[in-house]
Amino acid sequence: MDQTQEQQFLNDLEKKLWTSANKLLPSLDASQYKHVLLGLIFLKYVSDAFDLRRVELTAQLTNPSDDYFLDPEDFGGLESEEYREELAEELEVRDYYLETNTFWVPSEARWAFLQSKNKVVITGEIEIGEGTRKKKIRSVGQLIDIALEAIETDNPKLKGVLNKRYTQLQIDQAKLGELIDLIATVPFTHDSLNSKDILGHVYEYMLGQFALAEGKKGGQFYTPKSIVSLIVQMLEPFKGRVYDPAMGSGGFFVQSENFIRAHEGKIDEVSIYGQEANHTTWQLAAMNMVIRGIDFNFGKQPASTYNNNQHPDLRADFVMANPPFNMKEWDTGVSDDDPRWQYGTPPTGNANFAWLQHMLYHTAPNGSLGLLLANGSMSSTTNNEGAIRRSLIENDLVECMVALPGQLFTNTQIPACIWFLTKNKQARSSAAGRELVDRRGKVLFIDARNLGYMKDRVLRDFTQDDLNTVTDTFHNWQTGTDYEDEAGFCKSAELAELEKHDFVLTPGRYVGAAPEEDDGEPFAEKMARLTGQLKGQFEESAELEKEIKANLAGLGYEC
Structure with missing residues (x-):
C-alpha cells in the first residue's frame, strides 16, 4: 500500500474519532475532554500491545518446536481441564511480556474487560479482585479509574502520572460507556501500519486538536510536527543523552525515536531526559512515552525548569526545546549569580536568553542544541539581551540560524526562528557518523x-x-561537501561580518535578496518603459478624478 493510501487511512481515522467523541461528550470543555479521551486511548493501546504479545505467546506455548512449548501430554492431553488451566496460567507470567518490552496490563485494565463490563455497571454493580483487593464497582467512571489504578500499581514508573478522575466527571455514565465502545471500533490495525504507529499518530493528532480547542499560545502546548522534525533531522540524535527542558507532551522525543528507527538506529542507545512545569502536560508526556515504549526520566515531579531543576547534573549530547515565546516574570526564586548565566543575566521581562543559556549549560562538551525562539531574540538590544547575544557569538557557540515563515503556530502570529548552537565546531565525527569539517569562526544563515x-x-x-x-x-555546510552560498536563501558568514552587523543574527541581513530572472530587456530600456507606463497611469488617474468630481457636483455635492 502506498503512502497516499496510508495517509488517507489515518485522515479518515482522525475524523471519525474526533467527530464521534465530540458528539458523545458535548458537556466537557477541552481541558477535561483531553484527559477523558487520551486516558482511554492510552488504555486501548497498552491493552492492544499486551494482546498482541499474548497471541504470540500462545503460538509459542503450543508449538512443539518452540522452546516455550507446553506439552499437553504432561497435563492429561490437549482437551484436559488441567492443560487449559496450565496454559492460562502460563499466559499470565509477567516475565514473558517484559522480555519483549511489552507493557504489563493487569486483568481489570484490559480493554476486553472494560468493554464487557461498562454496560453492566450502569444498571448494577460488579465485584472484582480478591481478599483485600476486592472492590465493588458501581459506575463506568469507577471502572476506568480502577483500571488506571491497577496499571499504576503494577508499573511504578507511572506513579502520579495517570489521571484517575473519571468517577468525578459530571457526565452521563452511558455516554462514557459509548465512548469505550467507540474507541473499540476504531481500526487500530492496517496492512502496512502497525498498531503502535496508528495509535501514536492519533495521539499526536489529538494533542494538536486540543491545542486549538484550548486556545494555547503558540508553542506553549503543542509544537507543529514539521518544526520538531526539522530540528531533529538537523541535529541527528542517533545516540547519547537527549534533553528537553520545556518538553510539553514530548514531541521532540517522539520524533527522535521516529528518526532513529527510520535510519535503522537503535533506540536503546538514546537516553531521554525532560522537564515540564504543567502537571497535566507532564502526565501526557509520560503517557506518550509509555505508548511508544520509550524509556524516560522526567524528574520526580512537574516543576519549573528555572527554580526547581530536575536534572542539575545532566550534560546532554542533544538539547532541543520549544519553550513559551517571550515569557515574562520567569525568574522568581532564581539568583542573578546562577551558574547557568555564564554569558550574562537574562532580563526579568523576557526568558528567551534564560532558556538558551539553561540549555547551553546542560549541553555536553561535544553536544549541540536546537532552540525555537521568537524573532526578537536575533536582534533585540534591550535589557542586556544584545550583550548576551554578542557574548555567545564571540565565544563561537552559534552554529546556524534559521528564519521560519509566519503562520506556523496555532493561535499566534509571532514570527519565529531556530537557533543551533554547539560547544565544538572543530573537525570531528558526529553521532550520525558524518565527518564534520572545522567550522570555527563561521555561522551558517538560512532564510x-x-x-x-x-x-x-x-x-x-x-x-x-x-x-x-x-x-x-546545513549538513553539506557542516561536512564541506556540495555547499555554496545561495543569494536569498543561505550564507556562511565569518564572525567579523557579524560584528559589522552589530551582532544581529537575522538571516535576511546576510543572505541578501534572491536574483531576479533576466528577461533579456536592458535595464535602461526597461526603466524608460516602466516610467512611461507610470506617467500614463498618473494622467489616467487625474482624468478619472475630474470625472468623479463633476458627477458629484451634478448631484449637489461640493468637492
Missing part, C-alpha cells in the same frame, strides 16, 4: 521564510522536501 505551503486558511506547514532542503544545506 526559510519562502518555503512551505498553506495547509488551510490560517496555518502554514512544511513539506518533507522543504525540510530536506534546509537539512541538506
Whole structure:
C-alpha cells in the first residue's frame, strides 16, 4: 500500500474519532475532554500491545518446536481441564511480556474487560479482585479509574502520572460507556501500519486538536510536527543523552525515536531526559512515552525548569526545546549569580536568553542544541539581551540560524526562528557518523521564510522536501561537501561580518535578496518603459478624478 493510501487511512481515522467523541461528550470543555479521551486511548493501546504479545505467546506455548512449548501430554492431553488451566496460567507470567518490552496490563485494565463490563455497571454493580483487593464497582467512571489504578500499581514508573478522575466527571455514565465502545471500533490495525504507529499518530493528532480547542499560545502546548522534525533531522540524535527542558507532551522525543528507527538506529542507545512545569502536560508526556515504549526520566515531579531543576547534573549530547515565546516574570526564586548565566543575566521581562543559556549549560562538551525562539531574540538590544547575544557569538557557540515563515503556530502570529548552537565546531565525527569539517569562526544563515505551503486558511506547514532542503544545506555546510552560498536563501558568514552587523543574527541581513530572472530587456530600456507606463497611469488617474468630481457636483455635492 502506498503512502497516499496510508495517509488517507489515518485522515479518515482522525475524523471519525474526533467527530464521534465530540458528539458523545458535548458537556466537557477541552481541558477535561483531553484527559477523558487520551486516558482511554492510552488504555486501548497498552491493552492492544499486551494482546498482541499474548497471541504470540500462545503460538509459542503450543508449538512443539518452540522452546516455550507446553506439552499437553504432561497435563492429561490437549482437551484436559488441567492443560487449559496450565496454559492460562502460563499466559499470565509477567516475565514473558517484559522480555519483549511489552507493557504489563493487569486483568481489570484490559480493554476486553472494560468493554464487557461498562454496560453492566450502569444498571448494577460488579465485584472484582480478591481478599483485600476486592472492590465493588458501581459506575463506568469507577471502572476506568480502577483500571488506571491497577496499571499504576503494577508499573511504578507511572506513579502520579495517570489521571484517575473519571468517577468525578459530571457526565452521563452511558455516554462514557459509548465512548469505550467507540474507541473499540476504531481500526487500530492496517496492512502496512502497525498498531503502535496508528495509535501514536492519533495521539499526536489529538494533542494538536486540543491545542486549538484550548486556545494555547503558540508553542506553549503543542509544537507543529514539521518544526520538531526539522530540528531533529538537523541535529541527528542517533545516540547519547537527549534533553528537553520545556518538553510539553514530548514531541521532540517522539520524533527522535521516529528518526532513529527510520535510519535503522537503535533506540536503546538514546537516553531521554525532560522537564515540564504543567502537571497535566507532564502526565501526557509520560503517557506518550509509555505508548511508544520509550524509556524516560522526567524528574520526580512537574516543576519549573528555572527554580526547581530536575536534572542539575545532566550534560546532554542533544538539547532541543520549544519553550513559551517571550515569557515574562520567569525568574522568581532564581539568583542573578546562577551558574547557568555564564554569558550574562537574562532580563526579568523576557526568558528567551534564560532558556538558551539553561540549555547551553546542560549541553555536553561535544553536544549541540536546537532552540525555537521568537524573532526578537536575533536582534533585540534591550535589557542586556544584545550583550548576551554578542557574548555567545564571540565565544563561537552559534552554529546556524534559521528564519521560519509566519503562520506556523496555532493561535499566534509571532514570527519565529531556530537557533543551533554547539560547544565544538572543530573537525570531528558526529553521532550520525558524518565527518564534520572545522567550522570555527563561521555561522551558517538560512532564510526559510519562502518555503512551505498553506495547509488551510490560517496555518502554514512544511513539506518533507522543504525540510530536506534546509537539512541538506546545513549538513553539506557542516561536512564541506556540495555547499555554496545561495543569494536569498543561505550564507556562511565569518564572525567579523557579524560584528559589522552589530551582532544581529537575522538571516535576511546576510543572505541578501534572491536574483531576479533576466528577461533579456536592458535595464535602461526597461526603466524608460516602466516610467512611461507610470506617467500614463498618473494622467489616467487625474482624468478619472475630474470625472468623479463633476458627477458629484451634478448631484449637489461640493468637492
